[in-house]
Amino acid sequence: MPHVDIKCFPRDLNEEQKTALATEITAVIVxxxxxxxxxxxxxLNEIEPDDWKMVWDAEIAPQMDSLIKKPGYSM
Structure with a gap:
């Protein structure tokens, strides 16, 4: 605890870039x-653009009132 679950469109990051991302996120959490x-x-979970609506419907829209950073888009 805590666990950070990043969902994004595919980014083609190599292992070094993924490690750097995790290191920086960890430092912020600490x-x-x-x-x-x-x-x-x-x-880090890469979601195809055509599948993003599932993330929106299941995880973003239902929690909109409790998000500490809201997206600047809607579906």
Missing amino acids: RHLQSKERSVSVA
């Missing part, structure tokens, strides 16, 4: 939530 580095996990 700094802001006072978590221990070893407690943080990060997932």
